[in-house]
Amino acid sequence: TDMHSQYILVSLNLYFSPKTFHLKSFTHLYLPILGGNAPGKSCAFPFFYNKQIHYTCISDGESSEKLWCSTTRNYDVDKKWTYCSTSGKPCVFPFIYKKFKFHTCTNLAEASGKFWCSSTENYYQDHQWSYCPA
Template sequence: MEETITHLPEVKDGKCFFPFHHRDGIFYDCVKFKSKHKWCSLNETYQGYWKYCSEEDFAKCVFPFWYRHLIYWECTDDGDAFGKTWCSLTQNYNKDKIWKYCD
């Protein structure tokens, strides 16, 4: 049986709260659960208050960032099995392990 997410109406002028807790996860960027567009929570723990993400809401890469034994000043494909470029969302990927794919 597929789980349905119940949303209150979208709040258009709210500010995304990152990281936010939803289900059993912690999210550092906009998500796409049961919707056509990515959205974010307006609370630290998702309580039904949300908005669709605009361009300025998406998580930004942090440069420079530390990965393994190197410092990176741009997106890298190091460590990605598919050769896609990615970046850290914090200055120390080794410690925080928070990342996203680059466009």
């Protein structure tokens, strides 16, 4: 399978009332995985790649120019990686949004339907986020 078509299954139980929306528990919702061989893991900065030290996400060198990072301190040894979010800031998993803990990107509360992630552990505290790679 292509890494961009990998998904995980979570459950979601929605409760709607006239003026509110509550997320109570989970029921069959497919969420995309960022890709790489360590999806859902946070970037480990700084990390070694090709005997050089990197402090930010780096280009994958393909025409898509997607950014990636190592999920361990030494990619040359461990070969573990994941794609970074579109802003180049790594997603931090898990993160808290609307009192729920997310272990992957979500499109909750995103009118465009695009998937996003928090760049910190607590979105409400820091308000830092970016879109996840498609």
